[in-house]
Amino acid sequence: MRRVVGVAALLLLAGCSTGDSPGGSAPPTDPPKGIQVEVVADGLTHPWEVGFLPDGRMLVTERPGRLTLVDKGRKTQVEADFGDVVARGEGGLMGLLVHPDFASTKRFTTCFNTANDIRLVTWELDGTEARRVKDPLRAGFPANPSGRHSGCRLSLGPDGSLLVGTGDTARASIPQDLNSFGGKVLKLDLATGEGGVLTYGHRNVQGVAVRKDGLIMSAEHGPDVDDEVNVIKPGGNYGWDPSKGGTEGGYDEDVPMTDLERFPDAVPAVWSSGRPTEAICDAVFLDGAEWGDLDGALAVTALKGAKVLFFTVTAEGGVHSVSVPPELDGTHGRLRGAALGPDKALYVTTSNGTDDKVLRVTRG
Template identity: 30%
Template sequence: MKRSNWMMGIALSVMAVTAACNKPATSQNAAPAAEATESFEVVTYAEGLEQPWGMAFLPDGRLLVTEKAGRLQVISKDGKPKLVSGTPAVANDGQGGLLGVAVDPDFAQNQYIYLSFSEPGEGGVAGTSVARAKLSGQVLTDLKVIWQQSPKVKSNNHWGSRIVFAPDGKLFITTGDRASFREKAQDLTYTFGKVIRINSDGTIPQDNPFVGRSDAKPEIWSYGHRNMQGAAINPATGKLWTNEHGAQGGDEINAPEAGKNYGWPVITWGVDYSGARIGEGTTKSGMEQPVHYWNPSIAPSGMLFYTGDAFPTWKGDLFIGSLKFQYLNHIKLDGTKVVSETKLLEDEAERIRDVVQGPDGLIYVAYDSGDGRIVRLQPK
């Protein structure tokens, strides 16, 4: 979500949004707040970064961090960042830049990492792309673009883009609707507003839901999404979960399933920034409801299912960053039902762009405003 957009969102009152939506300004699964069940302290792990966007740990404990402007840093265990060379050229424009990062499950054998980014094209167009490269020390080699959003268009907003490995080794990619092209989230001949599923070499899994259809891109897994900036595998099920930005209200958590339509922009729990209604309402036959939504919007970002031992009572819980309200949202779940939401790190007053779990079982959080920092939550 653009900074100007969420500032406009703050200016619009919840009362106005409620009236426009004709529904109460609460989440779909209105969840009570809860006290933090673990005592923790916040420690700076790395600093001096410029708009960190994505994070992923290497098997040896070093941390890869993308910076929106196009740089990739590798941070040693003592928190010292070192620049990695060989990254792809990016369209550092609006919300675009160097975005998500993932490490191959077989990294120890193949040294592959994956980067999602806004790839520039001729005539000012650009699109979300994913590249694979080998990491050797601080150098990327054999870089190859393995997937490209199509077509490239003139828009600097709503790129997605997280990349997540499923337990079966398939790669999920989240994309945005590119803002001005939101109706294409319903068009299966476009890869805007879709979850993409590919093999790690860029080929198409033959069990994808639209393989063999002439009216659909075979890499599409699910559709009808707006701008997914968070994605994680739920360890309880092995299934993908995502979050996405709504417009004014209607930010969502989804558990996208093969071939299903998640509604945008035909149905939504939000309204346009002008207060105008979007689409046909909040429900429609053949379109899925979110696991959870927020109204007003929180501008969700990176997301993590916690599986570590450092915070035992948090095992299985979901953590999502809020860019707009600058907190880490701790979510207790009962299956797919949100039981409670607790705001952590409010006193830090920083835009949270990503959250990951380290090999040490601690939680690492990227602040993309001010002096870009990575902090970690550790037991007191």
């Protein structure tokens, strides 16, 4: 593993206070009206990420190690060599990012577990076949043999960089170890894979969302308390340390998600679930007049909670309120992926293990 670069120069920390309430640390509001949900693809297995091609077709990663092309509801399995993908527990074929210059390059990047690590690979799509062109783009991310806390959500940064949210692989020392890429948000060059740690001290980052003004927010799993939504601040320590400063040999999950006693300068969450956790997952900002008063809201899926939460976010990144539409509250099982389509609709994937679906969510 090459050493992480540039962390000392990134220590610009800030935070917001949190509290506990039935809506987590922000007040719940009335459910939004007019939410409509339709199934656009089914028969999938743990679809992890949706990426849109310029012509509106979707690429969907499936955790067992399959890539599916969806065109107006018709599914075609992409022929690609995923022979080194190891799907075990929470790990397998996970994040996907369609490159912004896909129209000319036909390139996209995936993240997956192998027998030895978690890695990024860049592909080129030719019809319904994909070949590796950067293998790997970056390798050596830590992995747990069980697949636990694999993380690996990919997003395009406001400057065109590749943002990667990773998990700590349930190893106590990794979140605070700046020489490890586990329990971090990474900022890498999309073409070369060069780069390093943007933020650290995370448990298991499941969503990284970028607002059109450049604000970056993440969604993160807590243990049995305190899922978190965070504003990503370069160089920030987010305070997860199950090693207790290296004094604990095991993985002590009784420590706070953001340990402000051990790390007084840690970045507090802008929203915390309190108890119980929702197992929040992917996150994306809604954008478009079609959404009415939800225009600009942060949509976050939940696995255990089996819902979508809409967060009203201030200009600075504070969470003002939370709402949950009944149409997406326990109606489709576990919800994982979230992406905004070129039609401004929200696309959500289920993660139940059998006959999983891609849902199209609009507001009438």
